[in-house]
Amino acid sequence: MPTVDANPVTRLAEAFQRHGKQLYLVGGSVRDDLLGRPGKDLDLTTDARPEEVKRLAMAAKPSGLYTVGERFGTIGLVFGDLHVEITTFRAEQYPPHSRKPVVSFGTSLADDLSRRDFTINALARDVLSGRLFDPYGGLRDLRDKVVRAVGVPAERFAEDPLRLLRAVRFAVQLGFDIDPETAAGIAETASTLAKISRERVAEEMNRILLSPEPTRGVRLLWELGLLPFVIPEMMEMVQMDQGRYRHKDVFEHTLLVLERVAPDLPLRWAALLHDIAKPRTFSYEGGEVRFWGHEHLGEQIARSITQRLRLDGRTVEAVARLVRMHLRANQFDETWTDGAVRRLVREAGEDLWRLFDLSRADVTSHRPLRVELALARVAALEQRCRELAQQEAIESLHSPLDGNDLMALFGRGPGPWIGRVKDYLFDLVLEGDLDQEDRTRAEELARAFLSAEGL
Numbered sequence: 217m218p219t220v221d222a223n224p225v226t227r228l229a230e231a232f233q234r235h236g237k238q239l240y241l242v243g244g245s246v247r248d249d250l251l252g253r254p255g256k257d258l259d260l261t262t263d264a265r266p267e268e269v270k271r272l273a274m275a276a277k278p279s280g281l282y283t284v285g286e287r288f289g290t291i292g293l294v295f296g297d298l299h300v301e302i303t304t305f306r307a308e309q310y311p312p313h314s315r316k317p318v319v320s321f322g323t324s325l326a327d328d329l330s331r332r333d334f335t336i337n338a339l340a341r342d343v344l345s346g347r348l349f350d351p352y353g354g355l356r357d358l359r360d361k362v363v364r365a366v367g368v369p370a371e372r373f374a375e376d377p378l379r380l381l382r383a384v385r386f387a388v389q390l391g392f393d394i395d396p397e398t399a400a401g402i403a404e405t406a407s408t409l410a411k412i413s414r415e416r417v418a419e420e421m422n423r424i425l426l427s428p429e430p431t432r433g434v435r436l437l438w439e440l441g442l443l444p445f446v447i448p449e450m451m452e453m454v455q456m457d458q459g460r461y462r463h464k465d466v467f468e469h470t471l472l473v474l475e476r477v478a479p480d481l482p483l484r485w486a487a488l489l490h491d492i493a494k495p496r497t498f499s500y501e502g503g504e505v506r507f508w509g510h511e512h513l514g515e516q517i518a519r520s521i522t523q524r525l526r527l528d529g530r531t532v533e534a535v536a537r538l539v540r541m542h543l544r545a546n547q548f549d550e551t552w553t554d555g556a557v558r559r560l561v562r563e564a565g566e567d568l569w570r571l572f573d574l575s576r577a578d579v580t581s582h583r584p585l586r587v588e589l590a591l592a593r594v595a596a597l598e599q600r601c602r603e604l605a606q607q608e609a610i611e612s613l614h615s616p617l618d619g620n621d622l623m624a625l626f627g628r629g630p631g632p633w634i635g636r637v638k639d640y641l642f643d644l645v646l647e648g649d650l651d652q653e654d655r656t657r658a659e660e661l662a663r664a665f666l667s668a669e670g671l
């Protein structure tokens with residue numbers, strides 16, 4: 217257990233002990249350590265007040281100390297690469313109808329742990345003795361892989377609705393199930409999620425999407441009744457699956473695509489939203505189901521969703537672009553001109569690899585031949601893009617020194633000697649024996665060439 221033995225934390229705990237104060241590893245730090253998951257930062261809790269924490273912490277000689285969370289009783293410490301946060305025992309009360317907890321400090325570890333959200337997060341370990349405190353059966357739930365609220369679930373969720381999403385997030389990050397009573401509490405209080413700021417909702421949603429099980433995460437959001445309060449637009453997809461044209465299964469298809477794309481934020485969001493406009497563009501023409509223009513309306517809807525959640529501008533744009541372009545690679549055929557391929561490459565920009573990944577994931581047909589043909593199209597387009605890129609790299613090759621450079625360097629006027637030197641240097645570049653940016657070496661070589669050739 218590298219964390220507990222880590223020198224700085226032991227030094228801290230010893231300094232605290234000398235002054236009769238307790239220091240415990242707590243929450244995610246203990247949980248991740250017990251699970252053998254690499255944790256980055258350490259969370260500690262103490263009966264010392266923030267002012268005293270600062271004083272005592274100096275004894276352990278941190279390389280940095282910050283007090284951003286001081287109002288909430290949190291002091292941050294830096295020991296080289298290691299970040300440690302020490303929070304004074306909490307005993308906050310939530311005034312009714314308030315989203316912001318009023319923080320008051322507690323005096324006991326038990327009280328602090330009772331304020332925590334899930335049993336697996338309500339564990340503490342005495343730094344010096346290594347003794348584990350587990351008042352809510354967190355260890356058992358870690359073993360059984362269960363996310364279970366501390367206390368009465370519905371009350372705990374109503375107290376802080378962010379926990380609704382945290383429950384789902386921990387389930388999919390850790391590969392745990394949500395205990396049935398806790399799940400019932402979530403379903404009961406789902407609508408309180410509307411009170412949570414969109415940024416915090418987005419933060420949890422991002423983690424769900426980047427987890428090993430994004431599909432189960434979104435399915436849980438739907439089953440627990442949270443989805444209407446996260447992405448209401450997605451409810452139309454669910455309803456569509458349940459309607460008359462079930463065979464299209466837009467929601468199920470979306471979930472399938474989602475788990476097939478790489479764990480990359482714009483890509484996962486684009487997978488989630490690529491068919492978001494299908495319900496609104498649905499038409500039935502001559503016995504065929506159509507979704508004319510769903511990629512363009514989808515781009516608009518995707519943009520409004522990601523902007524509402526305050527995702528950063530780059531992610532918003534990447535998702536919008538991928539949703540707009542998601543059909544393009546699958547439309548490719550060998551008759552496309554180089555110009556058409558170049559236009560696609562330019563439009564996709566740095567998201568080209570994402571577009572290919574999404575296009576492959578989007579092929580969810582049950583018919584093997586269709587799948588084979590669709591994947592072959594994407595592969596052929598990728599190949600064309602690679603060839604063009606290679607060709608363009610070759611076309612952009614040149615001699616490191618041009619005629620003007622040579623005349624200036626050798627103090628000579630124009631003449632056939634320039635062409636001879638340039639050809640010589642360019643040949644070396646083509647052979648890979650000279651870097652086209654290496655002007656110094658090119659000059660040496662040109663000088664040697666001129667004298668050897670008697671020019």
Ligand code: ATP
Nearest residue numbers: 242243244245259331332333334337338376378379
């Ligand atoms: P990770 O850092 O991987 O997200 P974590 O468990 O460390 O997981 P944090 O959000 O860093 O989660 O919170 C640290 C600890 O604080 C949690 O383990 C939990 O004990 C407590 N906690 C955090 N948020 C809440 C909340 N909304 N309600 C109750 N307790 C919470």
Ligand code: MG
Nearest residue numbers: 244245257259
């Ligand atoms: Mg944490």
